[in-house]
Amino acid sequence: MQNIDADNNPFPQSPVMPEMFDGNKRIHFRCHKGIACFNACCKSIDISLTPYDIVRLKKRLGVTSTEFLRTYTVPYEMEKDGLAGVKFNPVEGGTACRFMTDEGCSVYEDRPTACRYYPVALLSMRKQDEYVDSYSYALVKEDHCLGHNDPRELSIDDYRAEQGLADYDELARGWRQLILKKKSSGPAIGKPSKRSLQLWFMACYDVDRFRAFVESESFGQVFVLPEEEKTRILADDVELMLFAFRFLRQVMFGEQSIGLDEESVQQRREKLREKQLQEEREAAERMARDEGFGE
Ligand code: SF4
Ligand code: SF4
Numbered sequence: 001m002q003n004i005d006a007d008n009n010p011f012p013q014s015p016v017m018p019e020m021f022d023g024n025k026r027i028h029f030r031c032h033k034g035i036a037c038f039n040a041c042c043k044s045i046d047i048s049l050t051p052y053d054i055v056r057l058k059k060r061l062g063v064t065s066t067e068f069l070r071t072y073t074v075p076y077e078m079e080k081d082g083l084a085g086v087k088f089n090p091v092e093g094g095t096a097c098r099f100m101t102d103e104g105c106s107v108y109e110d111r112p113t114a115c116r117y118y119p120v121a122l123l124s125m126r127k128q129d130e131y132v133d134s135y136s137y138a139l140v141k142e143d144h145c146l147g148h149n150d151p152r153e154l155s156i157d158d159y160r161a162e163q164g165l166a167d168y169d170e171l172a173r174g175w176r177q178l179i180l181k182k183k184s185s186g187p188a189i190g191k192p193s194k195r196s197l198q199l200w201f202m203a204c205y206d207v208d209r210f211r212a213f214v215e216s217e218s219f220g221q222v223f224v225l226p227e228e229e230k231t232r233i234l235a236d237d238v239e240l241m242l243f244a245f246r247f248l249r250q251v252m253f254g255e256q257s258i259g260l261d262e263e264s265v266q267q268r269r270e271k272l273r274e275k276q277l278q279e280e281r282e283a284a285e286r287m288a289r290d291e292g293f294g295e
Contacts, residue, residue: 203244
């Protein structure tokens with residue numbers, strides 16, 4: 001099973017039909033339990049997860065996001081020196097999905113976006129000079145998948161509706177926009193610091209750790225959130241995830257939507273400036289020593 005989320009060239013691999021479609025494209029496809037290839041697509045997986053996929057699966061499995069990430073996923077770099085994504089970790093020593101059973105998917109009602117889309121691939125794009133993203137689709141035709149031979153005909157939009165993708169796409173939109181914005185901002189934003197990459201990972205994928213961060217004293221010293229709003233956000237994983245996207249837009253791209261405590265921001269700036277000055281002083285002293293001055 002392929003997971004595809006490309007911005008420019010969406011067809012790096014052969015099973016993807018070299019054509020982009022809109023939602024009106026009609027396809028022939030049907031997957032069902034009696035089909036001869038049942039489970040074939042889950043035996044060799046490459047499935048990236050969206051933040052909403054993780055929220056659904058952690059709830060389904062009754063674990064924290066931190067436990068979920070540790071047990072079922074591996075991180076990967078979406079592009080060199082870029083943001084991290086998260087993929088399913090297949091069974092030990094194999095390529096099959098950990099949730100595959102003889103009866104089919106054991107988390108079917110909460111299966112991830114990529115599993116719902118298959119054999120359609122979602123291509124999320126951001127046109128130059130446009131802030132909004134747009135979706136196109138491609139078709140993945142792999143030899144083992146016999147669903148393409150079924151005479152049932154339907155549009156990609158109907159297929160998306162059948163697979164319950166409206167919520168999944170809507171709730172991952174803020175995350176996809178951040179990725180596209182980062183990819184297209186290039187050197188203007190530059191290589192993210194280690195700290196911002198860690199923040200990205202926690203805010204996007206580890207909702208329970210992000211909750212603890214929002215509850216922390218240090219967060220409260222810098223960000224001002226009305227008590228009622230804070231209580232609402234903290235009480236619900238989906239609300240917290242959406243708040244995380246807002247938070248990342250602010251810290252990564254300066255799009256301010258969360259109030260700041262000016263006094264504490266000023267204090268932090270001064271502290272940072274002091275730290276920089278101290279580092280510069282130490283570097284100058286080191287250079288002077290190396291050059292043999294002051295001996
Ligand atoms: S989550 Fe379910 S549908 Fe997706 S690869 Fe695993 S078993 Fe297959
Ligand atoms: S028809 Fe395709 S999607 Fe369905 S089980 Fe077979 S390989 Fe998987």
